[in-house]
Amino acid sequence: MSDKGDRDLELPPISYVWQTPIRKPKRSKWEIPDPVDPRKLTPAMRAKLQRIVAKAPEVMVKITGKTKTVSHLKSHLDYITRGGALAAETETGAVMEGRQGLRDIQAGWADDAELDGARRRDGPLSHNIILSMPPGTDPAPVKDAVRAFAIETFGGRHDYVFVQHLDDEHPHVHLTVRSLGYDGKRLNPRKGDLAMWREHFAGELRLRGVEAEATPRRTRGKVRKAERGVVRAIKERGGQPRVDRSGREEIVREAREGKSSPHPWETKARDRQAAIRDAYRKQAEELERSGDPGDHELGKQLRQFADEMTAPETKRDQLRSEFAESLARRGARAHSKGRERDGPEDDR
Numbered sequence: 001m002s003d004k005g006d007r008d009l010e011l012p013p014i015s016y017v018w019q020t021p022i023r024k025p026k027r028s029k030w031e032i033p034d035p036v037d038p039r040k041l042t043p044a045m046r047a048k049l050q051r052i053v054a055k056a057p058e059v060m061v062k063i064t065g066k067t068k069t070v071s072h073l074k075s076h077l078d079y080i081t082r083g084g085a086l087a088a089e090t091e092t093g094a095v096m097e098g099r100q101g102l103r104d105i106q107a108g109w110a111d112d113a114e115l116d117g118a119r120r121r122d123g124p125l126s127h128n129i130i131l132s133m134p135p136g137t138d139p140a141p142v143k144d145a146v147r148a149f150a151i152e153t154f155g156g157r158h159d160y161v162f163v164q165h166l167d168d169e170h171p172h173v174h175l176t177v178r179s180l181g182y183d184g185k186r187l188n189p190r191k192g193d194l195a196m197w198r199e200h201f202a203g204e205l206r207l208r209g210v211e212a213e214a215t216p217r218r219t220r221g222k223v224r225k226a227e228r229g230v231v232r233a234i235k236e237r238g239g240q241p242r243v244d245r246s247g248r249e250e251i252v253r254e255a256r257e258g259k260s261s262p263h264p265w266e267t268k269a270r271d272r273q274a275a276i277r278d279a280y281r282k283q284a285e286e287l288e289r290s291g292d293p294g295d296h297e298l299g300k301q302l303r304q305f306a307d308e309m310t311a312p313e314t315k316r317d318q319l320r321s322e323f324a325e326s327l328a329r330r331g332a333r334a335h336s337k338g339r340e341r342d343g344p345e346d347d348r
Contacts, residue, residue: 020195056213060132066124080174132172139171145204221309280306
């Protein structure tokens with residue numbers, strides 16, 4: 001059956017919980033429906049559910065930025081190789097080491113950039129990607145998985161170079177891909193592409209004996225996005241990001257006015273989480289009706305997973321909780337001071 005035919009077939013309802021929330025999600029290679037009953041769980045889908053309920057470590061694949069000038073590109077390559085101290089591997093499998101290796105990479109990419117007359121002035125020369133795993137993961141298979149991922153995703157189409165960093169608790173690899181492909185087309189990844197990249201990276205890790213999964217936040221009952229790097233940096237310096245300040249001002253204003261109206265996206269997020277929990281429970285019921293002990297056990301685990309999912313918390317929910325805690329602490333201090341003033345008189 002063709003890929004298009006596979007995409008046209010319906011998937012089991014439980015697939016809703018792990019699909020990327022975009023209008024036209026791309027179907028993963030493993031997500032091939034059962035040819036007899038498309039609504040039936042395939043072994044690959046069942047394995048994914050087992051990893052979800054087991055809370056397998058989640059991979060991270062993130063585009064950290066783009067380089068738009070030759071000097072910026074050189075600076076980035078210098079950073080990821082630590083000035084040539086770390087070995088870099090290219091799309092040909094060549095390992096470039098030391099200052100000379102770094103200069104060779106920079107010179108080749110810089111020459112190509114100068115010859116690219118069709119590139120817009122602000123067009124990117126490269127896309128910079130980080131592939132990472134949680135602390136404690138063996139870094140050797142992480143690097144091997146990135147190599148396999150890069151070959152499959154960009155091999156024969158784009159120049160690239162990758163370098164592993166071991167100076168952080170999260171084992172990670174910096175992968176820099178030249179935007180202009182060999183066919184003259186430019187790399188322009190979308191949200192669906194990133195989801196596919198995560199799936200592919202996780203699959204390569206599993207092939208190397210590392211438990212890994214790639215699911216959207218909503219699969220795990222989370223609705224809040226991770227903080228952006230610039231926001232985190234401001235907090236680490238002791239500052240207050242503008243987005244937090246404006247959010248707190250809104251919460252205080254609502255408290256003073258005695259009213260609070262949820263934003264449309266908050267209502268949508270809660271409805272979606274309710275649908276996901278419902279999907280888990282319905283799949284659990286179906287598995288528990290089976291006479292297979294393995295199905296019954298997975299159904300039990302799915303039900304427990306759904307029951308233990310925490311209530312969805314938005315950023316505004318977090319700010320409301322912080323504001324309520326602040327008021328409670330303030331009230332407790334005021335009460336304590338009042339008791340101190342009244343104490344001697346009560347004793348008399």
